Amino acid sequence: MDCYGLFYSVSPSPVKLRFIFVIWLFSSPAAGQPQVIGSLQPIRAAPGDDIILPCHVEPPINVSGLTVEWSRPDLKPDPKDRLSRVDYVHLYRNRREVTDIKISSYVGRTLLSTEGLGKGDISLNITNVTLEDEGKFRCFIPKLEGQKKSAIVILVVEQNSPTTETPLQSRNLQTPDPKEETADKGVSSRSNAIPVVVFSCLLGILFIGFSVYLGRKHFRKPEVPNMI
Numbered sequence: 001m002d003c004y005g006l007f008y009s010v011s012p013s014p015v016k017l018r019f020i021f022v023i024w025l026f027s028s029p030a031a032g033q034p035q036v037i038g039s040l041q042p043i044r045a046a047p048g049d050d051i052i053l054p055c056h057v058e059p060p061i062n063v064s065g066l067t068v069e070w071s072r073p074d075l076k077p078d079p080k081d082r083l084s085r086v087d088y089v090h091l092y093r094n095r096r097e098v099t100d101i102k103i104s105s106y107v108g109r110t111l112l113s114t115e116g117l118g119k120g121d122i123s124l125n126i127t128n129v130t131l132e133d134e135g136k137f138r139c140f141i142p143k144l145e146g147q148k149k150s151a152i153v154i155l156v157v158e159q160n161s162p163t164t165e166t167p168l169q170s171r172n173l174q175t176p177d178p179k180e181e182t183a184d185k186g187v188s189s190r191s192n193a194i195p196v197v198v199f200s201c202l203l204g205i206l207f208i209g210f211s212v213y214l215g216r217k218h219f220r221k222p223e224v225p226n227m228i
Ligand SMILES: *[C@@H]1O[C@H](CO)[C@@H](O)[C@H](O)[C@H]1NC(C)=O
Pocket: 050, 051, 052, 111, 112, 113, 125
């Protein structure tokens, strides 16, 4: 343990930091204008899962009269398509879904909640996720009055992704998580370190005291011959 360790133990927890961050967000000048907000964390799912890609307007305003687009910004246009356009994962326009410019693999698999749109929630439901769904999704309200009209949500699809809490907990019971184990060791070595630190400090003080004493002795000695 040293000065850094001391700082670390008194520094605010990540939860507090997030709280401060949220306060900062709301006190920023653009706070009054509606903005589109996605998920900061990637969404994790396993093939076959039904998922929600979170996205909403803050402050919550009724966007059921606006166009809402969900697309995949990193998807290449279909080479067979003469217009080389990228279709939508989900397009909501004139109060209904428009399906004729939709990526074929998403036909019948996406859903926007009408009730959600009324309160600024434009989260997209996707059923039966596949490995091909992995990547970036973009939620976009072109006519939103505000600077931030779109947001990115990242989807990660893994074969054996832990989708619920239960398998994780039972796995922990069988074999302890290596991270937790090292964390425990870290704590015990830290408490072991306290006597060592105290001892080192005492040694340091003794050493400094001794040096000063020696220095004075050394300083006085030449005085005598100088006087002669
Ligand atoms: C979206 O999916 C969630 C969970 O998969 C479900 O609870 C919710 O009802 C779905 N929303 C709609 C509009 O179907």
